[in-house]
Amino acid sequence: MRVRSILKGFKPYSWETSPVEVVKKFGLSIDKILRFDTNTMPLIPKEIIEEFKSAIQNIKINEYPDPSYMELREALSNYLKKDVDEICITAGCDEALDIISKVFVEPETNVIISSPTYAMYRIVVEAMGGKIVEVLRKKDFSDDVEKIIEIVDENTRMIFICNPNNPTGNLTPKNDIIRLLKDFPEIPVIVDESYAEFAGESLIKFTNDYENLIILRTFSKAFSLAGARVGYIIANAKTIKILNIMRPPNSLSVPSLTLANIALKHLDIIRRNIEYILSEKEWLMKAFKNIKCVEAYPSYTNFILVRFKDLNVHDVYEKLLRQGIITRNVSDMPMLENCLRITVRTREENNFLVENLKNICYG
Numbered sequence: 001m002r003v004r005s006i007l008k009g010f011k012p013y014s015w016e017t018s019p020v021e022v023v024k025k026f027g028l029s030i031d032k033i034l035r036f037d038t039n040t041m042p043l044i045p046k047e048i049i050e051e052f053k054s055a056i057q058n059i060k061i062n063e064y065p066d067p068s069y070m071e072l073r074e075a076l077s078n079y080l081k082k083d084v085d086e087i088c089i090t091a092g093c094d095e096a097l098d099i100i101s102k103v104f105v106e107p108e109t110n111v112i113i114s115s116p117t118y119a120m121y122r123i124v125v126e127a128m129g130g131k132i133v134e135v136l137r138k139k140d141f142s143d144d145v146e147k148i149i150e151i152v153d154e155n156t157r158m159i160f161i162c163n164p165n166n167p168t169g170n171l172t173p174k175n176d177i178i179r180l181l182k183d184f185p186e187i188p189v190i191v192d193e194s195y196a197e198f199a200g201e202s203l204i205k206f207t208n209d210y211e212n213l214i215i216l217r218t219f220s221k222a223f224s225l226a227g228a229r230v231g232y233i234i235a236n237a238k239t240i241k242i243l244n245i246m247r248p249p250n251s252l253s254v255p256s257l258t259l260a261n262i263a264l265k266h267l268d269i270i271r272r273n274i275e276y277i278l279s280e281k282e283w284l285m286k287a288f289k290n291i292k293c294v295e296a297y298p299s300y301t302n303f304i305l306v307r308f309k310d311l312n313v314h315d316v317y318e319k320l321l322r323q324g325i326i327t328r329n330v331s332d333m334p335m336l337e338n339c340l341r342i343t344v345r346t347r348e349e350n351n352f353l354v355e356n357l358k359n360i361c362y363g
């Protein structure tokens with residue numbers, strides 16, 4: 001079969017560990033599996049599910065969704081204080097990345113990322129024939145903005161800023177992003193705010209000032225809806241119009257749209273859940289401080305990057321896995337030797353993780 005030449009040597013996304021496979025491999029029961037690897041919420045808001053159960057009775061599943069996704073855009077417009085024309089709904093933030101690269105990337109052009117960062121940026125760009133230019137972060141994981149500015153050339157088609165960054169958890173100062181937006185008005189600056197609700201910081205108020213500012217958001221993290229696959233883009237209405245050229249029809253399911261709409265009616269619950277996770281993060285940080293082989297990095301998200309001293313990260317990963325604890329091994333990423341990324345979960349689950357880490361470290 002003749003496939004695109006690009007596929008030769010193409011490094012695909014390194015999939016998260018499958019819970020079903022862990023169950024089979026270690027003879028565990030599926031309810032013993034704890035996913036500390038996906039940066040999702042451990043809490044399922046009961047009220048949202050109850051309302052969904054009654055809403056689903058009236059869903060016309062034989063029909064496609066409303067092609068404009070207007071109901072959800074209106075609800076988001078209310079939540080974000082943005083016009084409906086400044087919002088584009090996508091099947092998760094990952095589909096937004098696909099749309100954006102189809103709009104901006106051509107073969108032999110380049111896209112700048114601040115490395116280490118979310119792996120899908122590389123994949124969507126390379127899939128379009130573009131080249132990734134990695135600018136290594138500084139020692140404290142802050143973006144090397146001077147270097148980014150220096151490296152931009154006439155072939156640069158996008159700059160990605162993951163804010164806060166996955167997997168390092170740090171925030172990029174607003175002024176650094178504004179500087180890029182101002183210095184390069186022709187280059188889209190993609191600000192991935194998938195974890196912004198945990199940081200309490202956002203650049204959405206600037207989309208009217210900069211046509212090249214494209215913000216990505218998701219319902220997968222703070223809104224507890226990763227399984228529904230709903231995300232959205234916020235940008236200047238002119239920019240959204242361009243992005244819509246590549247938006248596929250009907251990529252969101254009617255049940256997913258319904259869930260997102262219901263979730264937006266329960267912002268009080270969502271905010272409460274965020275507060276809970278933030279306080280659990282503080283608890284985990286303190287607990288990590290007391291384990292001598294663990295170094296935890298500060299985080300503005302619902303996950304913590306940890307580095308192991310005097311232990312092999314692959315051994316730690318495997319020992320946790322045997323207990324049903326799945327973490328994200330990020331140790332093959334630049335700067336992240338011996339590191340795991342750990343999602344904040346409930347107190348009981350966090351405690352189970354901490355006890356296991358203590359056993360591994362002192363056992």
Ligand code: PMP
Nearest residue numbers: 092093094118166194218220231
């Ligand atoms: N951006 C970042 C930084 C992420 O961490 C993730 C998911 N892990 C995504 C985008 C994709 O999110 P979604 O579930 O909305 O596709």
